[in-house]
Amino acid sequence: MAAPTLKVSRGWSGLALGVRIAVLRLPGLTQVRWSRYGPEYQDPQIDKEYYRKPLAQLTEEETYERELRKTQVIKAAPATKTSSVFEDPVISKFTNMMMKGGNKILARSLMTQTLEAVKRKQFEKYHAASAEEQATIERNPYTIFHQALKNCEPVIGLVPILKGGHFYQVPVPLAERRRRFLAMKWMITECREKKPRRMLMPEKLSQELLEAFCNRGPVIKRKHDMHKMAEANRALAHYRWW
Amino acid sequence: MAGHAPCSAPLPGSLADPAPICAGAVCRPCPIALRPAPPAPNMAAPSVSCGAAVPYRLFLAGRVSFAREQGLWKAAASGLQTGTRCQILRLKHSPAVTTKKNVAALRRESYTVDFIKKQIEEFNIGKRHLANMMGEDPETFTQEDVDRAITYLFPSGLFEKRARPIMKHPEEIFPKQRAVQWGEDGRPFHFLFYTGKQSYYSLMHEAYGKVLHAEERQDQLRAKGLFSEKSKSKDPIGSRWLIKEELEEMLVEKLSDQDYAQFIRLLERLSALPCDAAEEEFVGRFRRTVTVQSKKHLIEPLQYDEQGMAFSTGQGKRKTANAEAVVYGHGSGKIEINGVDYLLYFPVTQDREQLMFPFHFLDRLGKHDVTCTVSGGGRSSQAGAIRLAMSRALCSFITEDEVEWMRQAGLLTTDPRVRERKKPGQEGARRKFTWKKR
Numbered sequence: 001m002a003a004p005t006l007k008v009s010r011g012w013s014g015l016a017l018g019v020r021i022a023v024l025r026l027p028g029l030t031q032v033r034w035s036r037y038g039p040e041y042q043d044p045q046i047d048k049e050y051y052r053k054p055l056a057q058l059t060e061e062e063t064y065e066r067e068l069r070k071t072q073v074i075k076a077a078p079a080t081k082t083s084s085v086f087e088d089p090v091i092s093k094f095t096n097m098m099m100k101g102g103n104k105i106l107a108r109s110l111m112t113q114t115l116e117a118v119k120r121k122q123f124e125k126y127h128a129a130s131a132e133e134q135a136t137i138e139r140n141p142y143t144i145f146h147q148a149l150k151n152c153e154p155v156i157g158l159v160p161i162l163k164g165g166h167f168y169q170v171p172v173p174l175a176e177r178r179r180r181f182l183a184m185k186w187m188i189t190e191c192r193e194k195k196p197r198r199m200l201m202p203e204k205l206s207q208e209l210l211e212a213f214c215n216r217g218p219v220i221k222r223k224h225d226m227h228k229m230a231e232a233n234r235a236l237a238h239y240r241w242w
Numbered sequence: 243m244a245g246h247a248p249c250s251a252p253l254p255g256s257l258a259d260p261a262p263i264c265a266g267a268v269c270r271p272c273p274i275a276l277r278p279a280p281p282a283p284n285m286a287a288p289s290v291s292c293g294a295a296v297p298y299r300l301f302l303a304g305r306v307s308f309a310r311e312q313g314l315w316k317a318a319a320s321g322l323q324t325g326t327r328c329q330i331l332r333l334k335h336s337p338a339v340t341t342k343k344n345v346a347a348l349r350r351e352s353y354t355v356d357f358i359k360k361q362i363e364e365f366n367i368g369k370r371h372l373a374n375m376m377g378e379d380p381e382t383f384t385q386e387d388v389d390r391a392i393t394y395l396f397p398s399g400l401f402e403k404r405a406r407p408i409m410k411h412p413e414e415i416f417p418k419q420r421a422v423q424w425g426e427d428g429r430p431f432h433f434l435f436y437t438g439k440q441s442y443y444s445l446m447h448e449a450y451g452k453v454l455h456a457e458e459r460q461d462q463l464r465a466k467g468l469f470s471e472k473s474k475s476k477d478p479i480g481s482r483w484l485i486k487e488e489l490e491e492m493l494v495e496k497l498s499d500q501d502y503a504q505f506i507r508l509l510e511r512l513s514a515l516p517c518d519a520a521e522e523e524f525v526g527r528f529r530r531t532v533t534v535q536s537k538k539h540l541i542e543p544l545q546y547d548e549q550g551m552a553f554s555t556g557q558g559k560r561k562t563a564n565a566e567a568v569v570y571g572h573g574s575g576k577i578e579i580n581g582v583d584y585l586l587y588f589p590v591t592q593d594r595e596q597l598m599f600p601f602h603f604l605d606r607l608g609k610h611d612v613t614c615t616v617s618g619g620g621r622s623s624q625a626g627a628i629r630l631a632m633s634r635a636l637c638s639f640i641t642e643d644e645v646e647w648m649r650q651a652g653l654l655t656t657d658p659r660v661r662e663r664k665k666p667g668q669e670g671a672r673r674k675f676t677w678k679k680r
């Protein structure tokens with residue numbers, strides 16, 4: 001029977017189906033990190049196309065997953081997520097990182113102004129260029145944004161490890177989400193610190209994004225510096241145990 | 243405990259007394275338990291002055307001396323007759339208990355089979371009395387009626403639901419215990435007693451026997467050529483296996499994770515073979531149904547106004563904002579909030595995106611008109627409340643599948659997150675005061 005063996009391979013999913021397992025509660029210890037949702041609540045699936053897919057095209061795994069989700073309680077969709085085509089998770093994350101003091105309105109307006117500035121600059125270049133160059137100029141601000149951040153992502157990072165009373169900088173491969181985070185963080189700190197006094201954030205940020213898109217600029221340099229330091233500390237790589 | 247008031251032996255006719263009220267300090271586990279856990283036999287609890295309270299004796303073997311009992315009974319009876327305000331129609335006998343520390347609470351309490359049987363009898367009689375009191379038919383008095391009657395007769399302001407008065411079947415109150423496993427000669431009854439987990443191993447033995455039997459049958463069918471590789475028509479998601487805690491409760495034995503895993507593996511092996519009705523029933527004993535969440539929603543039917551236009555209302559909440567939305571069947575996508583157009587009411591794009599979300603998700607963007615009222619909260623919570631209200635109202639216009647999709651997209655769940663309170667000794671809900679070394 002296919003379905004029970006699938007369940008076995010998932011490791012006693014008797015636990016997953018509608019059974020609330022109480023989180024370990026020891027007397028005298030209060031939970032600090034807790035959420036208003038119980039542990040059985042699953043994250044919502046907002047993508048429209050996931051639901052519109054006809055049943056005939058689903059694989060066995062997907063059918064099983066669909067059936068399983070029918071028995072699960074789902075959390076409410078957050079206020080920042082919609083099924084809109086204009087929504088981009090990378091842009092949302094970047095906006096949140098730019099936000100200061102919870103001022104999402106300002107952060108979002110800065111983001112839209114940045115993308116507009118990128119688009120304007122590219123269009124100026126496009127109109128000023130000859131026919132064969134026009135084919136190479138990228139005008140979509142979203143592709144430029146994604147490519148720029150991808151170019152800024154470091155491949156390897158340094159982690160301080162305590163050994164023999166000293167902290168050594170050990171080169172360590174970074175997880176995907178850490179790389180994305182570092183790229184965004186470097187971009188934002190670079191724009192905030194090295195900005196000329198009267199220049200506004202959208203202008204500076206669009207400038208940096210375009211430079212990163214072409215693999216130039218201070219953020220790319222910082223990434224290369226990180227790689228060089230990791231290369232320099234190669235000898236310490238065996239300090240890593242994971 | 244000194245000052246313990248024993249009562250007289252129950253007379254057969256006294257069970258039919260209309261209002262037997264017990265006096266003073268009597269302590270015995272009643273079917274109507276005022277405390278959540280079954281009390282230790284040595285503890286004293288004030289009795290319930292209610293018609294259906296049927297306290298009775300608790301015999302502790304070897305602790306009672308009859309002469310002392312008689313003396314105490316006489317003394318207490320005279321005291322009761324003079325001093326008490328309650329009408330004593332039946333006094334119960336209870337053993338004299340000397341003052342001693344409640345050492346028994348440290349050990350697990352063990353209840354004899356007779357004791358439990360008596361409890362069950364008393365519970366049933368008490369249920370009938372309760373039905374009489376409430377003016378209902380004792381024959382058709384269900385457990386829900388009992389619970390309702392108890393909440394009516396003993397209103398409790400306690401927040402902890404488990405601390406409130408309950409009247410449940412003794413099987414639910416007293417923990418399941420195993421009867422004595424060996425006879426008078428010391429020889430155990432069960433042949434697997436010396437394994438230490440006799441119920442578990444006998445269950446495994448039984449299940450394995452069934453597996454062998456089913457495999458034999460399968461081989462016979464194969465030999466005859468009648469065997470077909472048909473898949474089971476059992477619903478894969480509608481039920482689940484017992485979890486380890488439930489199995490432990492069923493067998494009244496402690497199991498390890500490996501034992502449980504082994505057992506489930508055996509059951510899966512059995513269910514994969516062609517089974518007859520007895521084996522299906524055996525497997526069915528270890529499966530529990532899983533609720534399908536979408537069935538819990540009640541979808542309101544469409545209403546129609548004077549012009550014949552279909553509409554539906556929905557209510558939504560988010561933090562402290564409350565919204566009520568009326569979605570009309572035909573329209574051009576106009577949304578009016580508190581009499582104001584949505585573009586003016588929500589100047590921020592994010593809030594308007596939230597309003598658009600349910601319609602865009604169902605591909606019904608320009609097809610409905612909405613009128614809503616909202617109060618409380620801030621701009622984001624008002625937007626969230628209206629989104630929830632609109633989604634709920636839209637449920638009446640769409641198919642059941644689409645309702646399930648909306649539920650899985652998180653559109654039909656009330657967001658339970660609210661502002662966390664500030665705690666004393668801290669600056670905010672989580673932020674602590676600046677730590678100063680000195």
